[in-house]
Amino acid sequence: MSSPTATLLISCPDQPGLVAKMANFIYANGGNIIHADQHTDFLAGLFLTRIEWQLEGFNLPRDIIGAAFRAIAQPLNATWQLHFSDALPRLAVWVSQQDHCLYDLLWRQRAGELQAEIPLILSNHSKLAPIAEQFGIDFHHLPITPETKAAQEAQQLQLLHDYRIDLVVLAKYMQVLTADFIHTFPSVINIHHSFLPAFAGANPYQRAYERGVKIIGATAHYVTQDLDEGPIIEQDVVRVSHRDQVADLIRKGKDLERMVLARAVRLHLQNRVLVYGNRTVVFA
């Protein structure tokens, strides 16, 4: 399956014939579908689908596919994205002082688990610069204070532009992004160190300890203007006991955080995640 593929992620109002119309589009042009999945949200009256097909043998040139599909999509009031598997998205990883998620993402990218380029690491601290150097990635240190936040966000956006970044991954970046930032650059995945919606906000492990929960979690989600309220991509949990102090929760949570974040980023990069409303469909 190493030959390049095209993937369509589509959502539109539900009506009969949608699967047929979309499958016909691929078939009529000589394409071989290797993955097709669909979901209908009957409450929302919404049809959502992911179709992936081999470009080898497909009769339409790449730069025509979008235009050709638009003719089908428009009468259906569909919103859609088209991706090619050999077009590597460019990631910026944002960190503060903790290195576990950063290390994990870099290792996975090198191991071929994440089909992406990572040309940029950005931090409000300088502590993790040596890791960037070790992996040969540009590191930009942009400290944030309440006074400098606006100016630094402008700088951050400039860097995302300069490095042609497609996706920002907040890998334990402990600053809140402003609504303006998200409005300008909406493609951001965050890892929150709790089982949302439990313990949204600050110090989730401390609060989980105080509440005496028997299980803790981590949540990867798209960032929206409402803190920790964005569409959830992936969650996972681990059991804790009365023997676990806050430091143990943090340690166990680190493993969760890096696993959950890596899975979410991978799903996103494979174009398996479709957001609608505040929910995600994950075509896993």
Place this chain on the structure above:
Amino acid sequence: MSSPTATLLISCPDQPGLVAKMANFIYANGGNIIHADQHTDFLAGLFLTRIEWQLEGFNLPRDIIGAAFRAIAQPLNATWQLHFSDALPRLAVWVSQQDHCLYDLLWRQRAGELQAEIPLILSNHSKLAPIAEQFGIDFHHLPITPETKAAQEAQQLQLLHDYRIDLVVLAKYMQVLTADFIHTFPSVINIHHSFLPAFAGANPYQRAYERGVKIIGATAHYVTQDLDEGPIIEQDVVRVSHRDQVADLIRKGKDLERMVLARAVRLHLQNRVLVYGNRTVVFA
């Protein structure tokens, strides 16, 4: 979603256009697909799919659908099944002396979780007859000895025929079915009280204890001529520790067994399981 649906489970050699052809068949006849899922096993060169659509508004009468689809399936060398959601399959539950899986299946059937009728309980012991009576289900006691096994299997097959049984569920039935029986009546789901292929055969909990494993499991599978070797539908596990004696493994295992068996039976009844070779595709 309570209006009746039809479901096709199809497998055929992979080739371009399969999704389109099958979706067109539904669409051309006015059907609205509510669930479509597919899987391609590239190693085996096999395409497998499940398509479910609403019968309301579908132009073909029920008794014609099969014949009409045959015209499409034959040139594709497809094997396929057609099911209607309002045709309740008839289950026979087979037990020995343990009641937990039996109780669980009967409770779930009553609660509406299992869309099936259960007209028959069959056992090689008489112990669970009171439960059958309590739920108003016929109970047949067919004790098995090496000498009587052949005759009793004939009797069992006769009962399956008389009660028009579609599926046998071995809910802790501690006898091995012969190859002849399976050949005559192949639709049998078993729950094995281990994480197969670990601890196939007798006394899995005792052997798990002796091996000192830290996790135990249960496995629901279709029964084939090779003991505990049939296609796996569902598995689950639970953590154990050095504090757990064999009796604790048995107790924890009971919860696993009833959950795993119930999930497998439900998936089967919803026509979500497609067997090929010794594997299953579960369109969950």
Place this chain on the structure above:
Amino acid sequence: MSSPTATLLISCPDQPGLVAKMANFIYANGGNIIHADQHTDFLAGLFLTRIEWQLEGFNLPRDIIGAAFRAIAQPLNATWQLHFSDALPRLAVWVSQQDHCLYDLLWRQRAGELQAEIPLILSNHSKLAPIAEQFGIDFHHLPITPETKAAQEAQQLQLLHDYRIDLVVLAKYMQVLTADFIHTFPSVINIHHSFLPAFAGANPYQRAYERGVKIIGATAHYVTQDLDEGPIIEQDVVRVSHRDQVADLIRKGKDLERMVLARAVRLHLQNRVLVYGNRTVVFA
């Protein structure tokens, strides 16, 4: 291990020599410890322990053990409970209209998993009376309206007194108990159908669906005056996906609820749960 045992659950300010003092008490009187576990909460400066020993061969008669241990406990400012394994606690199960947890508890009690008597089922609806009858247990129907709540709670307390109930298990009892009730009868375990503290309060499955979580949970806890805020005994979770409607969450949640509630009740009955502050130590 079927000979009767005594169990001490003790908490006291931490100081050197506690394990030695308590173990010596058992040993000096000829007892054989079969389970000893301890936990120190260094932040709270608290020592908590569970000691279980065989009564066979123990030199102190049962009715003297408490007085004898008091002499040790008092200088340590310890609070403690003494239980005998052959003294079966008496449970009242409270339900509303859902039967899954009730069935499960009754089945487990009969199967020997719950060492307790269940002489009383109490409900604000009459719907589940047939189950009580089927298991030969008294059923009292006490409907609740805002106007009658106070009078009915008095009636409930009277019944708990008449039946000499030791523990109330709220097995999907959909009424809130008043602070007065809890003050009078504090030994109450509840199952909440969410992963607390997420989705405390009403309609957790609906809200979990709306939030788009990828995992749902259930929580068993002691009931306090603050709704869904009591000490957590046990939690568990199950994965859900975009395919799961609210009805699916409810169905999957039922399995969680009955497992988690049963585990919590069993832990309580085995005197393995020690509450301090709003937390529990579970000597599992």
Place this chain on the structure above:
Amino acid sequence: MSSPTATLLISCPDQPGLVAKMANFIYANGGNIIHADQHTDFLAGLFLTRIEWQLEGFNLPRDIIGAAFRAIAQPLNATWQLHFSDALPRLAVWVSQQDHCLYDLLWRQRAGELQAEIPLILSNHSKLAPIAEQFGIDFHHLPITPETKAAQEAQQLQLLHDYRIDLVVLAKYMQVLTADFIHTFPSVINIHHSFLPAFAGANPYQRAYERGVKIIGATAHYVTQDLDEGPIIEQDVVRVSHRDQVADLIRKGKDLERMVLARAVRLHLQNRVLVYGNRTVVFA
């Protein structure tokens, strides 16, 4: 809890008074126990315990504790180990060509999760030498052929001696150790990429795929002369589906392997694992 502690791991034939005798030994010498756990295997007639106490305020000097405890242990026929929390064990990590477990262990050691020194990495390939260099650890390349195996094992043992190694961690070292080696150096932890005893031996992921299992696992165990048969320390699992190819099983398994191995090594380093027969007690 950062002041140094002593830990005793003890096993002996069960008899009354063991907890008291051991706790008295600590108390009589002015020690404050911070963790005590015990287990009795009634079938084996064996008592096993772990006691950890603060050295601050303990009246016996370190070099006397062992001799003093021997006087207690001998009449009980006890076998025991004494460890001090500030004596860092020295680890050798053995690898072949896969880097995920190695990276993970090195990261955790740096992050303070593993209280040990790692002065030596040993491999039958040269591929991972750059990682050793990056972390500033000596790397020895000892290629193995059937002809050179005996000589290379002698060389390996010499290196373990020279580097004063306490524990060998086989972090995806794809060679079998001989019985002679294990006899000479028995302290070895291995990670096996299956849920033992399922798929012992070679190519477990391929075989798991072929069997069509729905869950895969990983197992960390002490190495004995019988391949994949040693005492299990820790296991974990992850769900797979028909969509997962062998490459997906390998990828998912890597996450399991590094988590399970790291947990097992950490438990060993904290002196929480006690082996008896072919089983472990894990005082977690």
